[in-house]
Amino acid sequence: MRDQLGREIDYMRISLTDRCNLRCGYCMPRCGVPSVPHEMILRFDEIIRLVNIFCSMGVKNVKITGGEPLVRKNASALIGEMKSISGIEKVTMTTNGILLSENLEALAEAGLDGINISLDTLNRNKYLKITGSDGLDTVLKAIDRCRAFPQIKLKINTVTMADYNRDEICALADFAADCGASIRFIEMMPIGLGAGFDGYSQDEIIAALEEAYGPAKIINEKVGSGPAQYFEFEGYRGRVGFISPMSHKFCQSCNRIRLTSEGLLKPCLGSNEGIDLRKPLREGLTDEKLADIIKQGIYRKPAGHCFPATNSLMSKIGG
Ligand code: SAM
Numbered sequence: 001m002r003d004q005l006g007r008e009i010d011y012m013r014i015s016l017t018d019r020c021n022l023r024c025g026y027c028m029p030r031c032g033v034p035s036v037p038h039e040m041i042l043r044f045d046e047i048i049r050l051v052n053i054f055c056s057m058g059v060k061n062v063k064i065t066g067g068e069p070l071v072r073k074n075a076s077a078l079i080g081e082m083k084s085i086s087g088i089e090k091v092t093m094t095t096n097g098i099l100l101s102e103n104l105e106a107l108a109e110a111g112l113d114g115i116n117i118s119l120d121t122l123n124r125n126k127y128l129k130i131t132g133s134d135g136l137d138t139v140l141k142a143i144d145r146c147r148a149f150p151q152i153k154l155k156i157n158t159v160t161m162a163d164y165n166r167d168e169i170c171a172l173a174d175f176a177a178d179c180g181a182s183i184r185f186i187e188m189m190p191i192g193l194g195a196g197f198d199g200y201s202q203d204e205i206i207a208a209l210e211e212a213y214g215p216a217k218i219i220n221e222k223v224g225s226g227p228a229q230y231f232e233f234e235g236y237r238g239r240v241g242f243i244s245p246m247s248h249k250f251c252q253s254c255n256r257i258r259l260t261s262e263g264l265l266k267p268c269l270g271s272n273e274g275i276d277l278r279k280p281l282r283e284g285l286t287d288e289k290l291a292d293i294i295k296q297g298i299y300r301k302p303a304g305h306c307f308p309a310t311n312s313l314m315s316k317i318g319g
């Protein structure tokens with residue numbers, strides 16, 4: 001369906017939980033988040049019912065997120081069910097990779113189309129400082145295991161942090177190319193705890209990559225189902241993606257909506273607005289009535305983000 005500005009909404013991010021086994025300083029407080037009572041979290045059958053409704057309205061691609069989606073038991077079963085919905089073309093997941101190795105086989109069997117692994121540094125001490133966990137080796141092993149599942153498209157997501165990974169731009173890009181993955185640099189957004197961090201911009205990354213590999217060439221055809229813009233560099237073996245909401249605002253072509261683990265429909269990441277779907281779902285509304293609520297919510301999607309408009313934690317919204 002289209003919103004009031006004519007933007008076609010066909011991509012949905014679904015958060016399975018706001019819990020996480022890491023504590024990335026820009027996303028989640030070190031003390032964690034107050035736990036949400038079990039009954040306030042959407043059940044899998046409720047999520048599937050909503051995905052069916054969203055799909056009937058034009059959603060084709062789903063990204064599973066969190067918190068950390070793999071801390072929720074049986075995430076792969078949910079993915080398998082989503083993949084069997086006629087009209088859903090791709091189901092992908094973003095994960096910190098800590099629990100990935102033991103879940104990979106089940107995720108592949110469920111038909112997962114892609115995995116984005118969050119990796120902000122290749123340095124063990126920095127990883128510990130950023131995430132609060134000595135887990136870098138575990139993540140690197142999981143990334144290596146992904147080679148056995150070439151049907152699952154692999155991407156590495158790196159959030160820009162001036163104090164941590166400005167000096168690792170090329171190292172991270174080389175690492176991704178060695179793994180057969182594309183790397184995407186995500187500009188730090190001043191959402192929740194992210195407001196306390198300095199990022200750096202797409203242009204600065206391109207300059208660093210051009211110095212190392214030679215001239216950049218923008219890829220004009222659409223790559224992936226989200227807002228990332230991709231570049232090739234003369235001497236670089238892969239593609240580099242950018243999600244740059246700060247320096248290259250892409251709101252006018254935004255095609256995404258979000259569903260939180262508690263059942264809030266969020267038409268925009270950078271806005272406090274959220275439409276409760278859990279209550280009407282549990283009150284027994286028909287699919288048609290739920291579709292009406294969803295349509296109104298999507299229709300009113302804000303024209304653009306106005307950071308820092310929300311102090312919600314990113315772990316609650318799902319990135
Ligand atoms: N735990 C999973 C992970 O880390 O991939 C999924 C949830 S996480 C909230 C989704 C993405 O949001 C991650 O790539 C993370 O790095 C990114 N993220 C979190 N806070 C951010 C911020 N303030 N600015 C930009 N990206 C952020």
Ligand code: SF4
Pocket residue numbers: 020021022023024027028066067068095096118314315
């Ligand atoms: Fe957890 Fe992902 Fe947030 Fe890091 S970015 S704290 S891994 S939800």
